Amino acid sequence: MNLAVDQSAETGAPVVCLPMFSMSRAATAAAFRPALADAGLREIYLDLPGHGDTPANCPPTSQAVLDTVCAWLDHHVDAPVLLAGSSYGAYLAAGIARQRPELVRGLLLVCPGVTIARDSRSLPDDPPLDAPPGWLDAAPAALHGHFDAALGHRTPAVVATVLAALNAGGPGDEAFQQELQSGPGYALPDENADVVFDGPVTVITGRQDGIIGYADQFRAMRHYPRGTYTVIDAAGHYLPYEQPALLRALTQDWLRRTRGTSPY
Known part of the structure; x- marks a missing residue:
């Protein structure tokens, strides 16, 4: 359960952020600190x-990765907590909400x-x-194909x-990452489980995301009755x-919902 961690100085409710x-x-x-700024939360970033x-x-x-994160949460924070993640980190966060819902507030x-x-x-x-000419010039050639598929805001x-x-x-x-990504255990065993999580959820996707898309994420909203x-x-x-201002606006709306308040 030993994970490298950075925490903000705030003493408010914890929000645990998981990486890509x-x-x-x-x-x-x-990625997340600008979106969470001034919220008064104790921001926790894990490796x-x-x-x-x-x-x-x-x-x-x-x-095993998910179980390690859950063990860390069990020993280091008072549950339930807010969980935030991007890409693989979001995949794990959704898995924690399925398997250990008592740990998760939103x-x-x-x-x-999703799959x-x-x-x-x-x-x-x-x-x-x-995209403007030469927009990929600063990137190593080995990443050109990846960025071409992954980026919608192409500057x-x-x-x-x-x-x-x-x-x-x-x-x-x-070596560990390659073995994890290429092995049969890359998918969580309950990936396709029809489990409902009824806390406040915000799902944000990119229209030009050529890595994981946006359609599967919409279909998964049936699992989130309080989902945006x-x-x-x-x-x-x-x-x-790519779009930090929009991420911040949507994150602030999510935080209002986790506190049971309305902007209207």
Whole structure:
């Protein structure tokens, strides 16, 4: 249950933020800290096993990673807590709400994975949005194909922001990550379970997300009777870095709902 962690100085209710696959708690803070600013919450950013500065201290399966996060929550925070995550972190957060609902007060799921197998995802087939010439020049050639599929807001400034996030924090354990992602345990065993979580949920997706799409996430809303779903144009899989102002607005609405207050 030993996970590398950063926490804000606030003493309010905890919000635990989980990272994208292969990324660190520093990258997660860059994604979510602006959206959570001035909320008075104790922001907690975790490195998953084999990610950032946390050693690979569990078997290379998503269930083992989820169990490790739950064990950390059991020992370090007073449940229930707010859970936020992006991509794989959101996939795990939704899994925690299914398996350990007593730990979770509300979910903020940004570009969440729904079905983990790549060939099972519903991906958009629209042509990519226009981009200025040379928008990928700063990125390593090995990432050009990935960014072309992943980014909806296609500018040199967004590329630089995402590159900084990818390079932030500890190096992680690449061998562990590869074994996790390629192994039969990458999918949670209850991935397709028809389980309802009745806390406040916000799901935010990118219209041009060629990595996990946006359609599966809408279909999954049947599991969230108190769920808000938003798909954002000119946004892809790195939505927090592509559209930070919209992420903040939607996060603030989610926080009002978790507190039982209304903006109307």
